[in-house]
Amino acid sequence: MKYRGNTSIRYDKKSFAIKVVDGQGEELNANLFGLRRDKTWVLDAMAVDRIRMRNRVNFDVWNAMSRVPYDTELDRRNGTVGLFVELFINGEYHGLYCFTDKVNRKLLDLKKPRVDDKGQPIIRGVLYKGREWSSATRLRGYETDTTWQKKWNGWELAYPEDYPCEEAYLPLVRFIDYCAKSSNEQLQTGIPKWFYMDNLRDYMVFLLSQGILDNLFKNAYLSVVDKSKGNRMLITPWDLDCSLGGSWNGSYYTNPIWEGFILSAELPRRLWEGNVAGFKGLVYDRWQALRQTVLSEEAFCGRLDAYARMFEESGAWEREYAKWNGNPVPLKRNISEELDYVKDWYHRNAEELANHIFLGVESGVKEMKVSAPLRPSHSAVYNLSGQRVSSHYKGLVIVDGHKMVRR
Incomplete structure (x- = not known):
């Protein structure tokens, strides 16, 4: 058990990383609380979150709206x-925590390295963690080409962490080059090669709807499942506390999201400003569909209320208030008062999306061409997730960088 976090390490209520070992001190994979089998876990202190549930609620929403492709x-x-659990350390009450699994190789099924005839590793699956704001985490470029250290231009090699080298970082370097240096034509035609459009689309809807300000692409993971078979990047979020009207230090940001947020990283900026591959329409269509289900105000408020009832009925909120009120942020004795602020912020943010950010944006379907006869056999056909499909595939596809509807 050790302290966890960069900024949060300075608070008295600290987060912890947990490693499970057996009686001989060897690492042990265990299924704790029925979540999944793993050897490492997280106890999230949520010290600056005035409702102690932002990170969990946001991940619940994300898991309900988007999956690995x-x-x-x-x-x-x-x-x-x-x-949610209550933590005691050496018999002393230490507060309300969220016990979670981790974003790691096992979660994303990244391929383990192989070993060649000389006993050297052949790296396949890679996982990068955005740790600091930099040109590289905004996908605009990088200041140094040196790739032999675990940390590089604001990114950290999360897997395979034991092999920081040029080979491990090459997919990330090439991805940043694609985002920052490609021509507009190359940007569009490269979509099926470099990332999953559905994943990016969902991620943008997620950040916009929840007002998540600190995760584009700092506080995000990028991964390649097996670089021997391609370099397509998958986005996975983490550390979602700066959201829903609450800032990274526990203060409020009362304003809803703004369009400039989309432009803060190079890939979404270029797709949005040029409406490349009908990106605006894709994001708009997805938001419109999800606001009837997982992103509806009714569903969102229901998630908050369900966790709040559990906090109150168990007595956990009363104990948390007595232990940590004012350290480091003030808490409301009645948690519903704080939730009222969050619910109002969510309502105003949805109105901002409808009345400003998405105002005048046409449906992605409307912008698509209806296909004529099949293109020549040498033209590859991809679905909107960027997966190659047969020429007989029906539905929305990309052919030669152009969206079509095959009927």
């Missing part, structure tokens, strides 16, 4: 799961 052992889940 390939099969995994964990049912294509692309975010953490967790549950």
Whole structure:
């Protein structure tokens, strides 16, 4: 058990990383609380979150709206799961925590390295963690080409963490080059090669709807499942506390999201400003569909209320208030008062999306061409997730960089 976090380490209520070991001190994979089998876990202190549930609620929403675009052992889940616990340390009450699994190789089914005839590793799956704001985490470029250290231009090699080298970082370097240096034509035609459009579309809807300000692409993971078979990047979020009207330090940001947020990282900026591949329409259509279900105000408020009832009925909120009120942020004795602020912010943010950010945006379907006869056989056909499909595939597809509807 050790302290966890960069900024949060300075607070008295600290987060912890947990490693499970057996009686001989060897690492042990265990299924704790029925979440999944793993050897490392997180106890999230949520010290600056005035409702102690932002990170969990946001991940619940993300898991309900977006999945990994390939099969995994964990049912294509692309975010953490967790549950709330009360922590005692050496018999002393230490407060309300969220116990969660981690974003790691097992969650995303990244391929392990192989070993060649000389005993050297052949790296396949890679996982990068955005740790600091930099040109590289905004996908605009990088200041140094040196790739032999675990940390590089604001990114950290999360897997395979034991092999920081040029080979491990090459997919990330090339992805940043694609985002920052490609021509407009190359940007569009490269979509099926470099990332999953559905994943990016969902991620943008997620950030906009929840007002998540600190995660584009700092506080995000990028991964390649097997670089020997391609370099397509998957986005996975983490550390979602700066959201829903609450800032990274526990203060309020009362204003809803603004369009400039989309432009803060190079890939979404270029897609949005040029409406490349009908990106605006794709994001708008997805938001419109999800606001009837998982992103509806009724569903959102229901999630908040369900966790609040659990806090109150168990007495956990009363104990948390007595232990940590004012350290480091003030808490409301009645949690519903704080939730009223969050619910009002969510309502105003949805209105901002409808009346300003998406105002005048046409449906992505309307912008698509209806296909004529099949293109020549040498033209590859991809679905909107960027997966190559047969020429007989029906539905929305990309052919030679152009969207079409095949009927």
